[in-house]
Amino acid sequence: MILSDAESVQPPDAVGRSYPVVLAGAGHAHLVMLRLWIEAGWQPPAGTVLISSGSKAWYSGMMPGLIAGRFELNTCAIALLPLCQRLGITLLQASVTALDSQQQRVELDNGEHLHYQLLSINTGSQPVAPAQLDGSVSILPAKPFPEFIHQWQHWQTQMPSSVMVLGGGAAAFELGMALRQQFPACELSLACSGDLLQSHGPALRTLALQWLARADIAVYEHSRVDAVMHQQAFAGELPLRRIDALILATGASALPWYSRSALTCDSQGFIKVDRCLRSSDARVFVAGDAASLAGSLRSGVYSVRHGPVLAHNLRAAVSGHTLLEYKPQSNALALLATGNGGALMSYGRFVLGGQLSAPLLGRWKDYLDQSFMRRHRLLTQV
Template structure:
């Protein structure tokens, strides 16, 4: 009996669990290590904040998926890995040996410039903690018309969250004065076409989001630009860049230049044939791409097949990520911005498209067997 350890319940591993539920792999014991009994789908969180979804609509229940697949669940987090000896260490001090390991643990939020010490900090990672904290903060924002929110990060996540928060506060309080600020010192939507950026600027202006195109820092509870201009913010949503888990450096795995796990065309570690990785914790050195849930979802089927092939001693199947991906950015109200290479569009039809894609994706894991 061989043992497959799945570390983390990210988007790609959801696909593995679903596949195991449909057809178990003979002679394989599967162990899932995850600190959370559910996986919150990041693509729907802005819509939940805006009030378009209930939280249960944005959640894949991991425990029922694992139960249907005959997978043993260990409710803990990986804190160390010895790839040469073939075991992972858990936060509670225990360890689990593996024949094949698949890592889909995500990445940590890279906080800097004193932001980690801000008393109103709401880091978007881990997502489970962010959702819990936002549920507590929202009533306070609705009760205090003067409370302000700063969103740090000009990528897709920062733009979507700023628009969602501004829309929700305006809709429920009727206050149109700016209460949300988006700080994007690294640029607004870097990597997206100029037309997408223009549409995002228009959407932010339409929702009254103050755009600060400078880097910001925190000194205790005070927020300011690097030039020393003070910024009013009671709550700070950090949607900044990501960094690798600290334990990767001592794992024995070969790492990519960005310090994440270096994987090749089959999502296989370039140094250890029995280790695979997908999602933000991995970096394709042969086909670099952005760290986005879009790529993690696409990697799920090939990861599933290659894990089964590796356990059976069969050749792997190559997978080359698409050169460009479709992004549908939630724009606050039931509207979205389409980003596809040089093409851009926006409006209610784009939202309906995004909503259909997101709901279809979640049905696969909320109702196994449905497509």
């Protein structure tokens, strides 16, 4: 699709404005893409807009460190306006509530709608909540991050006495360990539907269970919490524990509007893409957790790797050049923060993170995370 100069800025139509390129969400992939466009000196077509529910992009790798009290709030997020200004992109602070891909139309929570010629979606995923909740405990989804942080700040003045983290992946482990640093007297537990860290293999699971036991965090594996009634968490009929707050760090679920968009989605409601990160509609690209592609997992690491391919392919789509293919890596490095500055590591079958190696791995994780933040921030200091 080639956008000519005449096409690049369209006059507003009768009911909504029209844009040559709409970027929905400021996830990891879009952040990398914006940086690469700045580095390459490429300006997207005039009238390009970034829709973001917040004015900052939060970096998930640093979130557990923030909760553990190791980082200041402003070191964990990147302001979007300076990046947009460098590229001549308009930042629109709103949330996408619906997409009609046949009408090339995005609806926003402020009642507005936008028409696009090219759309790129990087709005991530959300955790899953138990089916039955009677309102007897506070429920805190780990995402969106701004709401999560807001509640965590409130807890600093009034901490619940018993908190359960739901989820069996890296995020659940890290959040449990981070909370222990901040709230030493709180009763903490973690419940997951299968083995802890199932996708990372048994060696990392064993190590993580040892860390959780030392931190006095009770672990319930093979316990899918499907109800919380009268402050009691239930796995099926089985009462697990009395709690007064529940943190949702469960596996990613799709935002509801993905499957209502007329784009082809998988059985879980994520948008199917080809190797060029293109959806069933060639005018819509999708990256990060929102995308469904064999071999590409839902994690920040994979989303960051989508960034360069997306940066190339949106440019190519604008100018009619050949698209690049994304090749998912077979192994990804995982560094799991232990809350106290340490980390566990897994790469394929290789696992490290005993008492001696964890502090060094933690320093390495901090270095990688802070390098990511520095790379994206420096560009905004003109």
